[in-house]
Amino acid sequence: MSEFLMKPRIDFAFKEIMMDEQARIGFLSAMLRLNPADIRETRVLNTSLRKFHKDKKQGILDVRILLNNDTEIDIEIQLSALSVWADRSLFYLAKMYTEQIHTGQDYTVFKKCVGISILDFDLFKGEREFYSRFHLREDTRQTLFTDKLEFHVVELPKLPKELKEDSDEILLWAKFINAEKKEEFDMLAEKNPYIEKAYEKLQAISRDREKRMEYEAREKAILDHNQMMLEAREGGLKDGLEQGIKAFILDGLEDNLTKERILCKVERHFALTRERAEHYYNLFSAAKDK
Known part of the structure; x- marks a missing residue:
């Protein structure tokens, strides 16, 4: 081997x-x-x-x-x-x-x-x-x-x-x-x-x-993200992107991250302005509480 x-x-x-x-x-x-x-x-x-x-x-x-x-x-x-x-x-x-x-x-x-x-x-x-x-x-x-x-x-x-x-x-x-x-x-x-x-x-x-387990988890996260973005492009960029942003925000809330940490992650991952990131945060965090 x-x-x-x-x-x-x-x-x-x-x-x-x-x-x-x-x-x-x-x-x-x-x-x-x-x-x-x-x-x-x-x-x-x-x-x-x-x-x-x-x-x-x-x-x-x-x-x-x-x-x-x-x-x-x-x-x-x-x-x-x-x-x-x-x-x-x-x-x-x-x-x-x-x-x-x-x-x-x-x-x-x-x-x-x-x-x-x-x-x-x-x-x-x-x-x-x-x-x-x-x-x-x-x-x-x-x-x-x-x-x-x-x-x-x-x-x-x-x-x-x-x-x-x-x-x-x-x-x-x-x-x-x-x-x-x-x-x-x-x-x-x-x-x-x-x-x-x-x-x-x-x-x-x-x-x-x-470390191998951490590496494989990281590699999988990258592959999952790339697949998610590919599906977003193929299935309609706006809808797919919003689903990706929603998943990110809900994951962050589930992990008890602060609002600031979640906003920073969403901005960096999806290349959004702070205003757009806050818009999605307010939209999806409110939906979670219902």
């Missing part, structure tokens, strides 16, 4: 891999074009979506990391197409940025915020490159306005099938995240010592019975 290995692109597995400091340093040094030796310390921060429960549907999970120079990094993996991804990424990175300042402080407290999106769909139609990096620049002269906000996007469907002898480290990591077979993992681990550490972590969590 072949060895069971989790897929790193399932966000539960990726987040567990990023709990290993060497894997974390290797991934970030590749994405940010840094010398690993210059990253003295990384710290994984708690996020509001960190909680798991095998019976519940979950939203998009993120990995929040703080570097020794106070740069804050948010990494998200999204497996199903979301047309508003760019707007959503901007919103949450801007929120992460503004949360740095508190009453009585001045603007010198702001540190750099970096968003890394790993997507299993084509965000930029017609573009062939799998990796994109964005800064705020002047249109004509390309003068950098500020380096405090930075976006990285990896589109997994655009990965080249074959690696070259001099393949970029970002490509190696993207291939690792997208890999499924032991032979792929073995080959990539031989090419990069940090990927080797990530692979060792992947093997360890894949052997852990409890």
Whole structure:
């Protein structure tokens, strides 16, 4: 029987891999074009979506990391197409940025915020490159306005099938995240010592019975969500979407989540404004009480 290995692109597995400091340093040094030796310390921060429960549907999970120079990094993996991804990424990175300042402080407290999106769909139609990096620049002269906000996007469907002898480290990591077979993992681990550490972590969590149960629950939740959205599109987008929103809200109420938590989850999962999320919350929570 072949060895069971989790897929790193399932966000539960990726987040567990990023709990290993060497894997974390290797991934970030590749994405940010840094010398690993210059990253003295990384710290994984708690996020509001960190909680798991095998019976519940979950939203998009993120990995929040703080570097020794106070740069804050948010990494998200999204497996199903979301047309508003760019707007959503901007919103949450801007929120992460503004949360740095508190009453009585001045603007010198702001540190750099970096968003890394790993997507299993084509965000930029017609573009062939799998990796994109964005800064705020002047249109004509390309003068950098500020380096405090930075976006990285990896589109997994655009990965080249074959690696070259001099393949970029970002490509190696993207291939690792997208890999499924032991032979792929073995080959990539031989090419990069940090990927080797990530692979060792992947093997360890894949052997852990409890983590495997959490992983399989997460994978099932993602598949269920994708199927629900597919059925919503096929059976009438508005009706199907409303049924999905209703299920989310009722699940949240059943779990005794606060109204604020439910609204945040609905906003993020269905790309709704706060006003629309509140409309559905009031509609479906009232129906539950009848």
